[in-house]
Amino acid sequence: MRGVWVYRSLFNEPETIGDFNRLEVWEAELSLELTEDNRIYGFLGERPEEAKGDEPYLTVDGRVEDGDPIRVSWRAKGKPGSEYDGWIYDYVGYLVPAWADATRPRAVIAGTVTRTVAHGKAPAGSVFSFYAVKKDFLEPRICIPLAKAVIDMMASAEHRHHHALWHGSRDEWAGLSAKKRAALQSLGWQPGPKDTERASLGPDRLTNGSGEDFLFMHRRMVGTVRALDPSARSWSRVPQPTFPVSFDAGTKATSAGNVDGNALPNAWVVPGDPNTTAWLVELRKTSTLYSRFTAWETLYTDPRYLATVSLAELGSRIEFTIHNWMHMRWASMPRDPNPDPAEHGLPVPVGRPPLDFDSKWLSPEYDYLGETFSSHVNPIFWRLHGWVDDRIEDWFRAQEGARPGVIKRMQIDGIDWFEADKRWVLVDEPWEGPRDLHHGHAEHGGGHGDLLLDVPTMQKALSVIYGPEPRTEPEITAAGPAMASSRATATWFKRVED
Ligand SMILES: [Cu+2]
Structure with a gap:
């Protein structure tokens, strides 16, 4: 209704x-x-x-x-x-x-x-x-569109594969076989330094530094997008429910159904997956907003709490609680971006299969917030990740209040960050993906090379993660739509109890 x-x-x-x-x-x-x-x-x-x-x-x-x-x-x-x-x-x-x-x-x-x-x-x-x-639900891409330069960059094959693989590598690492891990290492796509990888969902996720990877990698993304489109602003607070239409003076007909861009899309049925279907309903309830989301927001903005946790622990907790839940609360049912009018817009309730690399999924309108191949093309992503990024400064202020001068600011590869001290900041080189050590930017110093965003290599790495077991050697089969994966929703943002 x-x-x-x-x-x-x-x-x-x-x-x-x-x-x-x-x-x-x-x-x-x-x-x-x-x-x-x-x-x-x-x-x-x-x-x-x-x-x-x-x-x-x-x-x-x-x-x-x-x-x-x-x-x-x-x-x-x-x-x-x-x-x-x-x-x-x-x-x-x-x-x-x-x-x-x-x-x-x-x-x-x-x-x-x-x-x-x-x-x-x-x-x-x-x-x-x-x-x-x-x-139809008035999608944010229509009522609060990003600048064209942002869409062009974020919907590109390079950025889609990078975001999907970066999340997939660290989310799946803890559960991968030795052969799959070796195959990912040979492609340079293990999460973090070789042999000291930082899985985001392993038992040591709060202490291994993966939470700093999460905050750092997205801080660069947010900075890149804001430089291209200053209107990509943060949610200062998790949005309260608002009525989707208004007759107030100045309200345009084109905004009916999503007056402020933050309107909640309806839940949908995921065939064969009653748990996810129920979660999609639960997430959208106002009672869930006040019980879960508000409780997390209160915790993650409370200086008394922030002074007690490392940046790594904070990042990991935010990632798998309020962050994943915000993605799925504002996700609207994925639809087929196939330009063929017979297929275009048809519901795809389970989303893109993780190894379907058909070029149709590069269409800017494939901006499904529920998977990492597409979420960062959606305007809501930048409001949501602005909220996440603002928690880093809250944490720094809380640390300054509790132990002035202990956390030292520094830049890493052009990003405002903090010096590792093994207690509050665990990682001295947050992981963003493999780098080309021969072609670094001198101004970034430290011998860090450019990020490698080679699409065929990234497709091979995704095939390692979501495809069948490699055979004897870490030899990779070619990726392609024909390679069906049994893990239809593997790339969705997960519900992790915390
Ligand atoms: Cu992300």
């Missing part, structure tokens, strides 16, 4: 009239929000190109009742002081059944409406039919 609908009401005309225009009563925008106790509320009104703030509309208040079909009823009342003042209409509708074989299912409410109170020459007791058709 959540979302924006096109509402259409029709006369109950019993004779054939041959002209559908004569059946029209009203076409308007219906917006609905659903609470956890099945109350619905919202607006019904005509949406101007740009609201002046004095438009009439009706406010909607009602209930959803479970059943087959689902029943929905509401009363709409005209806005006081407007030309709809005093209007009262009552509605009963049903969510029409879905066809199992429908290729492009769309939610529709069909029902009946009555004028409960007369207004003007319109008598009470008139009855009309209506149906409402659900609009």
